[in-house]
Amino acid sequence: MSVVVVGGGVVGMFTAYYLRKEGIEVTLVESNGLGHGSVHAAGLIEPYRFDRINTTQMVAKMFNYMRRGITKVRKINKEWLSQLLLTLNREPPPESWEIMKEMASFSLREYAKMSEERDDFGYSQEGLYEVYGSKEKIEEAIQEERRSPFRSKVEVRDFQGFAGALYYPELSHVSTELFVERMKRELNGIKLVKAKANSIYGSTVNTQSGEVKGDTVVISTGISLSSILPITAFKGYGYRVKGTGTNVPAVLAEEGVAVVPLKNWFKVTWGFEADYGPELSSLRENPLVKVESVVDATCGHRPCSPDGFPILFKKGEVVVATGNCRLGWSYGPAMGKYAADLALNRVDRYPYLDRYGLRDGPLVLG
Numbered sequence: 001m002s003v004v005v006v007g008g009g010v011v012g013m014f015t016a017y018y019l020r021k022e023g024i025e026v027t028l029v030e031s032n033g034l035g036h037g038s039v040h041a042a043g044l045i046e047p048y049r050f051d052r053i054n055t056t057q058m059v060a061k062m063f064n065y066m067r068r069g070i071t072k073v074r075k076i077n078k079e080w081l082s083q084l085l086l087t088l089n090r091e092p093p094p095e096s097w098e099i100m101k102e103m104a105s106f107s108l109r110e111y112a113k114m115s116e117e118r119d120d121f122g123y124s125q126e127g128l129y130e131v132y133g134s135k136e137k138i139e140e141a142i143q144e145e146r147r148s149p150f151r152s153k154v155e156v157r158d159f160q161g162f163a164g165a166l167y168y169p170e171l172s173h174v175s176t177e178l179f180v181e182r183m184k185r186e187l188n189g190i191k192l193v194k195a196k197a198n199s200i201y202g203s204t205v206n207t208q209s210g211e212v213k214g215d216t217v218v219i220s221t222g223i224s225l226s227s228i229l230p231i232t233a234f235k236g237y238g239y240r241v242k243g244t245g246t247n248v249p250a251v252l253a254e255e256g257v258a259v260v261p262l263k264n265w266f267k268v269t270w271g272f273e274a275d276y277g278p279e280l281s282s283l284r285e286n287p288l289v290k291v292e293s294v295v296d297a298t299c300g301h302r303p304c305s306p307d308g309f310p311i312l313f314k315k316g317e318v319v320v321a322t323g324n325c326r327l328g329w330s331y332g333p334a335m336g337k338y339a340a341d342l343a344l345n346r347v348d349r350y351p352y353l354d355r356y357g358l359r360d361g362p363l364v365l366g
């Protein structure tokens, strides 16, 4: 059997990884380099920090970010917005939480397992601090955490220079840059086609440099799925910097800034802008790291579904895997494994994740 994976971000890399483990002939079509769409990320493996998007609370948070100049709105997929408004505050079914919990624990386990096999991607299980500037905000965050279906372990801790932090001991982090290098080694031997896929019809992928065929096609092209699904882009920035600062991974909850200390650099990420553009922003200063020099700077686009839950289903010979928004790395292993199982016909569907369909005819990517 042969499978073509279109899009080599974190979801496509994991899909190819699990297919390869099964001895399947894999072709990966990626318009840039492997990991291109995902490498900017902070690398926090934090599936328990999942947020529903289609809630009044989340919309209010976005307006608050806009008012404070933290976020800008340049372009939104209208279909995404209309689905968000149509389902505003609608509770997802219980099975949606069951599958998310299953995917969360699978993903956490898989990163740990891969690091036990070879400790070469900066994996650390030291947990995550969500840092707050006031006691009221900590109290609100605790109340919110108590309502979370994930029931993850969380403690209130002191955090120097701040009112305090919520500490999630079960969470981990990786260096996204080193992880992409690891995946390049894991995927050594698969056929890599460096080309933009324009459209998919049945199991044939039309690319800039000709047709690529397989028995099944998995589409994991992130925001370029906006043309066929209610996916919109939320852009953010990732800088690798040298300097001095926090020795634990921390998120400034009210600013949306994450700082992750790694062996040879810090990763600083921020930004949640409704924007499909490629422009970079200058480095966001923050109290967690004093920057001496910049190693490199990238930006990326979170592929967000209207409710924040992933979209993962099979129709005919096509599997679609996307929609993880700000948690693509956190759910990447599960997305890849579950997409591979759909491609191999080991499962027909995953409850709730197949809530959107595909129209008939050629699928033209954006």
Ligand SMILES: Cc1cc2nc3c(=O)[nH]c(=O)nc-3n(C[C@H](O)[C@H](O)[C@H](O)COP(=O)(O)OP(=O)(O)OC[C@H]3O[C@@H](n4cnc5c(N)ncnc54)[C@H](O)[C@@H]3O)c2cc1C
Residues within 6 Å of the ligand: 006, 007, 008, 009, 010, 011, 012, 029, 030, 031, 032, 033, 034, 035, 036, 037, 038, 039, 040, 041, 042, 043, 044, 045, 046, 195, 196, 197, 198, 220, 221, 222, 223, 224, 234, 235, 236, 237, 238, 269, 270, 271, 299, 300, 301, 302, 303, 321, 322, 323, 324, 325, 326, 327, 328, 329, 330, 331, 365
């Ligand atoms: C600033 C920032 C920080 C983040 N931090 C975290 C974090 O700490 N933890 C976490 O879990 N998540 C994080 N995320 C979210 C995470 O990066 C995304 O959810 C993830 O990248 C989505 O992965 P994906 O594979 O679905 O899509 P993408 O990463 O967008 O990958 C899609 C790939 O497809 C390729 N492609 C697109 N169109 C085509 C085409 N037509 N033909 C061929 N190839 C194509 C692209 O080049 C790209 O490589 C962060 C995001 C941002 C912006």
